[in-house]
Amino acid sequence: MTGPLVPFREIVLKVxxxxxxxxxxxxxxxxxxxxxxxxxxxxxxxxxxxxxxxLAEHAKSHALPSVSVILHGGEPxxxxxxxxxxxxxxxxRALDPVAALDLRIHxxxxxxxxxYLDLFSEFNVRVGIxxxxxKAANDRHRRFADGRTSHPLVLRAxxxxxxxxxxHLYLGLLCTIDVANDPIAVYDALxxxxxxxxxxxxxxxxxxxxxxxxxxxxxxxxxxxxxIFDRWNQQGRNVPVRLFESVLSTLSGGxxxxxxxxxxxxxxxxxxxxxxxxxVDSLKSAYEGAAxxxxxxxxxxxxxxxAHPGVRARxxxxxxxxxxxxxxxxxxxxxxxxxxxxxxxxxxFDNTSVYCTDLExxxxxxxxxxxxxxxxxxxxxxxxxxxxxxDLTRMLLADVHAELDxxxxxxxxxxxxxxxxxxxxxxxxxxVYGHPYTYTWLQACLAALRDGxxxxxxxxLRLPAYLAAAVVRGGLDIPxxxxxxxxxxxxxxxxxxxxxxLRLDGPDRRGKAEVRPAGNGLLVRVDGREPRHVDTTEESAxxxxxxxxxxxxxxxxxxxxxxxxxxxxxxxxGERLGSREAALWGERLAEAWALxxxxxPEQATDAADCLTTLTPLxxxxxxxxxxxxGALGIALPATPGExxxxxxxxxxxxxxxxxxxVTDLYAQDGSWxxxxxxxxxxxxxxxxxxxxxxxxxxxxxxxxxAEEAKRALETLGRAAELTVGGQRLLDELWKxxxxx
Numbered sequence: 056m057t058g059p060l061v062p063f064r065e066i067v068l069k070v071x072x073x074x075x076x077x078x079x080x081x082x083x084x085x086x087x088x089x090x091x092x093x094x095x096x097x098x099x100x101x102x103x104x105x106x107x108x109x110l111a112e113h114a115k116s117h118a119l120p121s122v123s124v125i126l127h128g129g130e131p132x133x134x135x136x137x138x139x140x141x142x143x144x145x146x147x148r149a150l151d152p153v154a155a156l157d158l159r160i161h162x163x164x165x166x167x168x169x170x171y172l173d174l175f176s177e178f179n180v181r182v183g184i185x186x187x188x189x190k191a192a193n194d195r196h197r198r199f200a201d202g203r204t205s206h207p208l209v210l211r212a213x214x215x216x217x218x219x220x221x222x223h224l225y226l227g228l229l230c231t232i233d234v235a236n237d238p239i240a241v242y243d244a245l246x247x248x249x250x251x252x253x254x255x256x257x258x259x260x261x262x263x264x265x266x267x268x269x270x271x272x273x274x275x276x277x278x279x280x281x282x283i284f285d286r287w288n289q290q291g292r293n294v295p296v297r298l299f300e301s302v303l304s305t306l307s308g309g310x311x312x313x314x315x316x317x318x319x320x321x322x323x324x325x326x327x328x329x330x331x332x333x334x335v336d337s338l339k340s341a342y343e344g345a346a347x348x349x350x351x352x353x354x355x356x357x358x359x360x361x362a363h364p365g366v367r368a369r370x371x372x373x374x375x376x377x378x379x380x381x382x383x384x385x386x387x388x389x390x391x392x393x394x395x396x397x398x399x400x401x402x403x404f405d406n407t408s409v410y411c412t413d414l415e416x417x418x419x420x421x422x423x424x425x426x427x428x429x430x431x432x433x434x435x436x437x438x439x440x441x442x443x444x445x446d447l448t449r450m451l452l453a454d455v456h457a458e459l460d461x462x463x464x465x466x467x468x469x470x471x472x473x474x475x476x477x478x479x480x481x482x483x484x485x486x487v488y489g490h491p492y493t494y495t496w497l498q499a500c501l502a503a504l505r506d507g508x509x510x511x512x513x514x515x516l517r518l519p520a521y522l523a524a525a526v527v528r529g530g531l532d533i534p535x536x537x538x539x540x541x542x543x544x545x546x547x548x549x550x551x552x553x554x555x556x557l558r559l560d561g562p563d564r565r566g567k568a569e570v571r572p573a574g575n576g577l578l579v580r581v582d583g584r585e586p587r588h589v590d591t592t593e594e595s596a597x598x599x600x601x602x603x604x605x606x607x608x609x610x611x612x613x614x615x616x617x618x619x620x621x622x623x624x625x626x627x628x629g630e631r632l633g634s635r636e637a638a639l640w641g642e643r644l645a646e647a648w649a650l651x652x653x654x655x656p657e658q659a660t661d662a663a664d665c666l667t668t669l670t671p672l673x674x675x676x677x678x679x680x681x682x683x684x685g686a687l688g689i690a691l692p693a694t695p696g697e698x699x700x701x702x703x704x705x706x707x708x709x710x711x712x713x714x715x716x717v718t719d720l721y722a723q724d725g726s727w728x729x730x731x732x733x734x735x736x737x738x739x740x741x742x743x744x745x746x747x748x749x750x751x752x753x754x755x756x757x758x759x760x761a762e763e764a765k766r767a768l769e770t771l772g773r774a775a776e777l778t779v780g781g782q783r784l785l786d787e788l789w790k791x792x793x794x795x
């Protein structure tokens with residue numbers, strides 16, 4: 056097995072190996088592995104000391120910022136306050152110089168008292184309690200050996216934790232699922248106790264010892280959990296439920312939040328009361344010795360366990376699940392299920408989960424219930440996409456301000472103060488944030504600042520030019536001091552009035568010009584001289600405006616051949632166009648747009664609503680799109696018939712790129728490769744989606760692309776990488792592909 060070792064960030068420390076309950080669903084005492092019988096009841100001083108030493112050594116070696124230690128059993132409280140104090144002291148002393156220590160204890164709560172809680176408060180040991188719901192549900196399995204109920208004692212323990220004095224130690228409740236119980240009664244009983252978190256756990260089972268299914272339903276556990284999900288959702292999700300949060304996270308492209316789901320590598324090791332080092336405890340449900348590693352804390356570092364084949368097998372992600380799982384669309388969320396639940400004596404762990412049908416039904420059920428509320432409206436509404444991209448640009452400016460951290464001096468403070476004032480006075484800044492190359496400038500600023508480049512503050516101090524453009528556009532009578540150099544005052548191009556480039560007279564090559572709006576243009580004052588009026592609607596020897604291509608039919612697009620940040624397409628941009636060249640662009644665009652409206656009227660309308668800026672390229676097609684939504688870079692084709700599909704192709708690519716900027720459409724790109732109808736070699740999901748998205752649109756001009764697009768969409772429907780947002784986009788593409 057290849058790849059670097061995954062360090063352990065979570066340690067389960069068995070401080071006592073016996074229990075004061077006789078739960079009939081316990082994986083330690085009732086399942087295949089009975090090694091507890093030969094282990095000491097309580098952990099020894101020597102084992103405690105060596106565990107602390109090994110953990111500190113491991114944390115230091117891997118530069119871990121923090122580690123979690125879960126005090127476990129059996130029933131850990133049976134170790135007694137003195138032994139638990141020794142554990143807390145040794146771990147704290149060893150870890151204090153190395154890493155933050157997160158101490159927890161998982162208990163049935165029967166022995167919990169104020170003396171224990173005072174000890175836990177001293178060392179900030181948070182307490183999780185096992186409780187299966189109301190009295191009827193809890194009594195089904197969690198009883199004393201003589202059959203007595205444990206429920207009142209558990210409630211007493213929870214009541215102690217809920218007191219103001221100890222509330223900060225209340226970690227949450229752990230509930231093992233039994234489908235014979237009423238799910239709503241179970242959930243309501245748990246939430247009445249105001250837990251900070253609830254963990255619902257599937258009972259440990261294997262293919263040799265499958266879970267009980269009283270009604271024979273292959274989705275009995277999913278149905279039970281989904282009933283609780285509906286209750287949780289209807290009540291406003293007022294208590295975190297790890298299982299639900301994990302599924303929602305992975306559906307949206309995020310990580311799994313629990314070991315029992317997802318493809319994240321395991322980072323947990325168990326230390327038994329005799330100091331032996333074992334794999335995850337649940338493996339005791341598989342067979343005798345399944346969790347054993349042959350290592351112990353006295354003679355082996357934790358790295359030895361991390362390199363153990365059994366541990367590495369649970370760190371392989373997609374490669375570690377069965378072939379069936381690797382082809383399943385929900386594997387990114389379920390991860391093949393808990394490793395233990397895959398076991399069979401016939402195929403070892405190379406199987407799907409014994410809860411496979413439940414996990415798929417659960418994930419699909421949550422997806423269906425939440426898609427409408429969790430998917431960004433930007434996926435289906437171009438107007439929302441424009442607004443979200445504008446907000447993204449606004450956040451980039453805030454990031455630049457934070458990264459500067461005072462390095463911009465008084466000039467930046469003055470500009471930032473004006474920007475803040477403009478936010479409250481008008482919507483003038485919206486046009487600045489919506490300008491595609493503002494996004495490019497801010498990305499360049501952030502990169503320069505984070506790389507520590509000396510020119511970074513000066514790059515950021517172009518902000519006054521953007522503010523001046525906003526003031527002029529909004530007709531706000533506010534003077535703005537704008538730096539200029541090399542005799543040229545550059546202002547960003549905006550929708551209307553169109554701005555551009557002004558050549559300044561005078562001996563100074565560098566300085567600041569005061570800019571303010573005036574009539575159909577602006578007033579510019581340099582070095583205290585008389586202000587100069589510039590008519591921004593007319594080109595002159597000193598003023599070069601950004602032209603607008605406007606004709607009957609196409610939208611009014613800025614023909615931007617001036618903006619210093621327009622060179623963001625991965626291929627060379629053209630120089631400033633002459634008047635005849637600009638006129639040719641206008642004529643050809645008008646003819647091409649007429650073709651576009653006839654061939655793809657709905658797409659033409661969307662493009663007209665979204666596109667603002669067209670930048671001439673010297674040659675070639677864009678290979679990068681480091682700009683905000685609304686810009687296209689195109690080398691002028693020879694005919695309108697070539698320009699029309701080029702505009703549509705550029706728009707489709709720009710829109711998909713903008714979507715990926717504001718929402719996750721897929722996750723783990725590159726983990727799988729898929730057949731692509733347009734080439735021999737398989738591609739990653741990002742390429743398949745991009746190709747399908749483009750072909751669905753271009754089929755209006757090239758009908759042969761329609762079949763390729765539909766085959767790609769069918770493949771995407773089986774892809775595990777798509778998030779709930781990606782699935783929604785896929786639905787939209789199918790609707791679009793069905794038109795015409």
